[in-house]
Amino acid sequence: MSNQSSQAEIVRNSLKRRYRKERRFRLYGILAIFLALGSLFVLFADIINKGHSGFVKTTVSLEINLDSEMMYLDDPTDKDQVSQADFVAPVIASLQEYFPDVESEAEIKQLGRLLGNYAASEIRDLLRDNPDLLDTTQTIDFLAHDRVSTYVKHADNPSYSIKLSEKQQEWVDELVEQGVISTSFNDVLFSRGDSREPANAGILGAIMGSLFTMLVTLVISFPVGIAAAVYLEEFAPQNKFTDFIEVNINNLAAVPSIIFGLLGLAVFINLFGMPRSVPLVGGMVLALMTLPTIIISSRAAIKSVPPSIREAAEGVGASKMQVVMHHVIPLAMPGMLTGSIIGMAQALGETAPLLLIGMVAFIVDVPEGFVDSATVLPVQVYLWASASEQGFVELASAGIMVLLTFMISMNALAIWLRKRLERRW
Amino acid sequence: MIKLKTALTTVALAGSIAAVSSPAMARDTISIVGSSTVYPFATVVAERFGRDTDFPTPKLESTGSGGGLKLFCEGVGTQHPDITNASRRMKKSEFDNCQANGVKDITEVRIGADGIVMANSKEAPKMDLSLEQIFLALAKEVPDPDGGDKLVANPYENWNEIDSSLPDMEISVMGPPPTSGTRDAFVELAMEGGCKEFEMIADMDGDQFETVCHSMREDGPFIEAGENDNLIVQRLTRDEETVGIFGYSFLMENSGQIQAATINGVEPTPENISSDKYPVARSLWFYIKHDHVGVVPGIQEYVAEFTSEGTWGDNGYLGDVGLIPLPREERMEIAKRAKDLEPMTGNEL
Numbered sequence: 001m002s003n004q005s006s007q008a009e010i011v012r013n014s015l016k017r018r019y020r021k022e023r024r025f026r027l028y029g030i031l032a033i034f035l036a037l038g039s040l041f042v043l044f045a046d047i048i049n050k051g052h053s054g055f056v057k058t059t060v061s062l063e064i065n066l067d068s069e070m071m072y073l074d075d076p077t078d079k080d081q082v083s084q085a086d087f088v089a090p091v092i093a094s095l096q097e098y099f100p101d102v103e104s105e106a107e108i109k110q111l112g113r114l115l116g117n118y119a120a121s122e123i124r125d126l127l128r129d130n131p132d133l134l135d136t137t138q139t140i141d142f143l144a145h146d147r148v149s150t151y152v153k154h155a156d157n158p159s160y161s162i163k164l165s166e167k168q169q170e171w172v173d174e175l176v177e178q179g180v181i182s183t184s185f186n187d188v189l190f191s192r193g194d195s196r197e198p199a200n201a202g203i204l205g206a207i208m209g210s211l212f213t214m215l216v217t218l219v220i221s222f223p224v225g226i227a228a229a230v231y232l233e234e235f236a237p238q239n240k241f242t243d244f245i246e247v248n249i250n251n252l253a254a255v256p257s258i259i260f261g262l263l264g265l266a267v268f269i270n271l272f273g274m275p276r277s278v279p280l281v282g283g284m285v286l287a288l289m290t291l292p293t294i295i296i297s298s299r300a301a302i303k304s305v306p307p308s309i310r311e312a313a314e315g316v317g318a319s320k321m322q323v324v325m326h327h328v329i330p331l332a333m334p335g336m337l338t339g340s341i342i343g344m345a346q347a348l349g350e351t352a353p354l355l356l357i358g359m360v361a362f363i364v365d366v367p368e369g370f371v372d373s374a375t376v377l378p379v380q381v382y383l384w385a386s387a388s389e390q391g392f393v394e395l396a397s398a399g400i401m402v403l404l405t406f407m408i409s410m411n412a413l414a415i416w417l418r419k420r421l422e423r424r425w
Numbered sequence: 426m427i428k429l430k431t432a433l434t435t436v437a438l439a440g441s442i443a444a445v446s447s448p449a450m451a452r453d454t455i456s457i458v459g460s461s462t463v464y465p466f467a468t469v470v471a472e473r474f475g476r477d478t479d480f481p482t483p484k485l486e487s488t489g490s491g492g493g494l495k496l497f498c499e500g501v502g503t504q505h506p507d508i509t510n511a512s513r514r515m516k517k518s519e520f521d522n523c524q525a526n527g528v529k530d531i532t533e534v535r536i537g538a539d540g541i542v543m544a545n546s547k548e549a550p551k552m553d554l555s556l557e558q559i560f561l562a563l564a565k566e567v568p569d570p571d572g573g574d575k576l577v578a579n580p581y582e583n584w585n586e587i588d589s590s591l592p593d594m595e596i597s598v599m600g601p602p603p604t605s606g607t608r609d610a611f612v613e614l615a616m617e618g619g620c621k622e623f624e625m626i627a628d629m630d631g632d633q634f635e636t637v638c639h640s641m642r643e644d645g646p647f648i649e650a651g652e653n654d655n656l657i658v659q660r661l662t663r664d665e666e667t668v669g670i671f672g673y674s675f676l677m678e679n680s681g682q683i684q685a686a687t688i689n690g691v692e693p694t695p696e697n698i699s700s701d702k703y704p705v706a707r708s709l710w711f712y713i714k715h716d717h718v719g720v721v722p723g724i725q726e727y728v729a730e731f732t733s734e735g736t737w738g739d740n741g742y743l744g745d746v747g748l749i750p751l752p753r754e755e756r757m758e759i760a761k762r763a764k765d766l767e768p769m770t771g772n773e774l
Contacts, residue, residue: 364482
């Protein structure tokens with residue numbers, strides 16, 4: 001009797017301690033979630049804080065008198081004349097109207113530096129495409145110089161250093177007041193390729209490059225991955241050899257991605273003589289990298305199809321092939337798709353293997369096909385982050401935001417597909 | 426069944442894409458590889474070239490000088506690059522490798538100079554260093570300060586321990602990592618230059634000499650920063666005791682906040698760097714593969730753009746990004762040789 005009461009005593013006494021232990025354990029879990037969410041929040045806040053100004057461009061809108069005498073040009077279609085013409089003069093003349101007292105050579109040069117480096121070629125291209133505009137006055141929106149842009153956007157941000165002379169700052173202030181210099185949505189970012197001038201740099205080249213690369217990856221890894229998974233799961237005999245293959249596929253999933261780059265360099269470029277820096281080769285390398293992920297997730301999806309379905313199909317006389325094609329694959333498809341999309345999202349963020357096959361490169365022209373030189377989104381972010389001009393800091397963060405948007409939409413698609421197509425048994 | 430068909434079509438599609446890219450495929454974009462030091466200059470030229478001509482914009486990869494020369498010398502054919510940039514001259518061994526792989530005719534173009542500066546914040550005292558002092562401050566092993574002819578682990582913690590004329594400041598130097606060409610050049614020009622001043626080291630045999638002269642200390646005073654020179658500059662403005670090592674163009678961009686140390690009494694000015702008076706200066710180069718001229722369109726035009734006065738001249742746009750022009754006469758001669766595609770003989774190396 002006394003023994004029993006002492007047992008109850010022990011339990012009662014320890015109860016409090018056990019509850020405390022559980023509460024502590026829960027607290028650890030909550031803390032872990034907060035830590036993860038907190039660092040994610042800090043990361044996003046930092047990127048958005050740095051990157052939002054990347055979506056804003058600074059333009060200088062000037063009335064340009066396209067005077068043929070001033071430019072030494074009377075036929076904008078004549079190549080020889082164009083190469084000798086002075087397209088800077090009308091820009092300087094237009095700016096001088098705002099500041100008539102600027103006369104010295106050095107000051108004029110400084111005044112011209114308010115515009116980006118390609119103002120002259122913009123006029124040239126305009127005249128080449130529309131020769132009739134010669135000797136008319138046109139309002140043209142030029143991109144401001146990187147330093148002007150930094151001054152206008154970040155004058156009171158201590159982490160940017162202003163590299164305009166005091167005179168130039170006065171001019172810019174004046175032009176901003178008169179509405180000549182203004183800021184607007186940065187459409188350049190989404191309509192051009194890379195540039196060494198932050199104002200002219202766009203991410204379209206990288207987006208197209210990623211798109212072509214991912215297309216090649218998908219077209220190769222999805223059918224091959226599913227074929228491999230179906231064979232291994234449904235048809236392959238269980239023996240030492242298939243075990244060996246299975247172990248190796250699992251190992252392959254854990255191989256560092258740079259190894260696939262080395263393989264791509266050795267096999268596709270050096271052995272097959274394929275060109276460097278093209279989405280075709282990049283996509284093939286990333287396809288090799290994604291294959292194990294797709295095979296593993298597809299096998300899991302096939303395994304989760306209940307045996308009763310197979311047995312029922314076989315029971316009504318379906319052949320093995322018919323069972324697989326009519327029942328197993330359609331039912332496993334949501335799982336296979338989810339695995340593939342997640343594998344693709346992973347491949348989208350990959351840079352290391354692309355380094356070796358030459359896709360980490362300065363490429364200005366927007367790629368138009370699978371064998372045009374191209375780079376991809378994460379590489380573009382890396383290139384901008386390591387450039388010396390200040391304007392690239394915000395562009396790099398803006399690039400990250402674009403990349404994250406793609407990743408999140410791909411993952412959202414995977415979740416949506418799973419929710420929509422999933423069958424429960 | 427429909428799904429099987431789509432799968433089959435996709436496989437067929439993949440096959441046809443692969444078939445399009447036969448090895449013999451022509452390339453119409455110039456492919457340039459090489460030094461990360463030349464990269465910022467070459468990209469500016471490439472972009473201008475793409476805008477101002479009808480040729481596509483050349484593609485540039487930053488692979489480092491050694492990596493670039495390796496790719497360049499791998500062979501002839503459009504899967505290999507047409508031009509490689511280098512922040513040092515091609516080595517004899519690299520030239521021989523080129524020859525062995527069938528890359529026979531190569532034209533060398535020297536494009537300008539670049540100085541490596543040691544700079545600190547304008548708030549701190551200006552330094553006047555000799556190569557010898559740089560070696561003593563940054564080497565892993567130095568001659569025993571108490572005399573004798575043995576090497577000891579670097580004992581110096583403060584600049585004025587090395588020489589009483591130097592400021593009373595803790596040694597703290599940020600420099601580029603070993604993967605960087607700037608680091609190679611710094612080690613070769615500054616460290617080795619200072620190291621040779623000590624008789625006992627100069628007498629050592631080749632391998633040992635190199636180990637002693639090329640080893641940077643790892644006990645704290647020398648800090649390896651990333652490839653990002655911007656970070657070093659930012660750090661200098663915040664921390665007055667730190668000295669940074671980087672290319673001249675970053676000094677130029679930030680001359681408001683930082684000042685360069687004189688080395689052996691010479692200021693790193695464009696004149697001193699291009700005339701080789703400044704001891705830690707190097708030349709920048711690129712190399713053209715003749716067999717690709719005429720195969721890949723635009724190579725000669727690109728070279729012409731690079732070697733025009735408006736590009737690499739005294740007022741050229743490369744000056745704005747920090748390239749130090751060569752003297753005009755030399756430029757003219759190099760430009761002419763580049764235009765004629767004068768091949769290297771191998772003896773000049």
